[in-house]
Amino acid sequence: xxxxxxxxxxxxxxxxxxxxxxxxxxVTAVTRHPEDFPLSHPLLRVTGADxxxxxxxxxxxxxxxxxxxxxxxxxxxxxxxxxSQGLTHITQAMTKHGVRRLxxxxxxxxxGVPAPGETYFFRKVxxxxxxxxxxxxVYDDMRRMERIVQDSEHAWTVVRxxxxxxxxxxxxxxVATSRLPGRFTSRADLADALLREATxxxxxxxxxxxxxxxxxxxxxxxxxxEAFGSRK
Numbered sequence: 001x002x003x004x005x006x007x008x009x010x011x012x013x014x015x016x017x018x019x020x021x022x023x024x025x026x027v028t029a030v031t032r033h034p035e036d037f038p039l040s041h042p043l044l045r046v047t048g049a050d051x052x053x054x055x056x057x058x059x060x061x062x063x064x065x066x067x068x069x070x071x072x073x074x075x076x077x078x079x080x081x082x083x084s085q086g087l088t089h090i091t092q093a094m095t096k097h098g099v100r101r102l103x104x105x106x107x108x109x110x111x112g113v114p115a116p117g118e119t120y121f122f123r124k125v126x127x128x129x130x131x132x133x134x135x136x137x138v139y140d141d142m143r144r145m146e147r148i149v150q151d152s153e154h155a156w157t158v159v160r161x162x163x164x165x166x167x168x169x170x171x172x173x174x175v176a177t178s179r180l181p182g183r184f185t186s187r188a189d190l191a192d193a194l195l196r197e198a199t200x201x202x203x204x205x206x207x208x209x210x211x212x213x214x215x216x217x218x219x220x221x222x223x224x225x226e227a228f229g230s231r232k
Contacts, residue, residue, distance in 0.1 A: 004028040007070035015191035030060050051086030061093035066198040069104035080137045083145035091152045102156040103197045106142040111179040157197045158207045161185035171214040180211040
């Protein structure tokens with residue numbers, strides 16, 4: 001299958017790209033800095049483009065069979081528009097070139113319901129602090145992006161992982177169309193879920209949670225490493 005991955009040079013984007021070419025898919029990896037992209041493969045084409053440039057996005061989407069967006073930006077105080085503007089350009093390019101399948105990443109926070117079975121401190125203090133203060137600008141733009149995707153006529157799926165962490169391999173992760181219990185999603189599992197969605201039709205026009213239960217780190221470790229400055 002011909003896949004294009006936006007945000008390919010992020011931690012999740014690299015995993016998606018590596019897993020896709022290993023399965024025999026032809027991949028166009030899109031990044032603003034192609035010279036820094038660490039992967040190479042006969043089935044891989046690395047393209048320099050910015051999702052904020054509609055003409056560049058159009059050139060990447062043309063001729064593809066499915067689009068995966070693994071866009072991600074760090075938390076900060078400045079307004080964020082990468083998600084909403086990027087997906088505006090991506091969906092417009094898909095419409096122009098007749099590309100049907102779209103899969104993208106946001107966050108489990110956007111389910112808008114408390115995490116099942118969680119502690120009072122996590123539900124009432126920690127998660128609201130991250131969602132409404134530390135990560136507010138990111139989550140606000142993710143919501144705008146989801147509305148853009150949802151209003152499109154494409155065969156879309158939005159994958160909403162929990163706290164991201166690195167793992168060596170794909171595990172027996174859980175997928176559902178409602179918020180799942182647990183705090184973490186490995187990037188390997190997230191990448192596999194994105195690839196399964198992009199190459200199939202299991203959850204068309206749906207929001208999907210992905211949760212890892214094996215080999216998860218402690219909450220403190222994830223906060224230290226991920227919350228303040230990591231990219232998807």
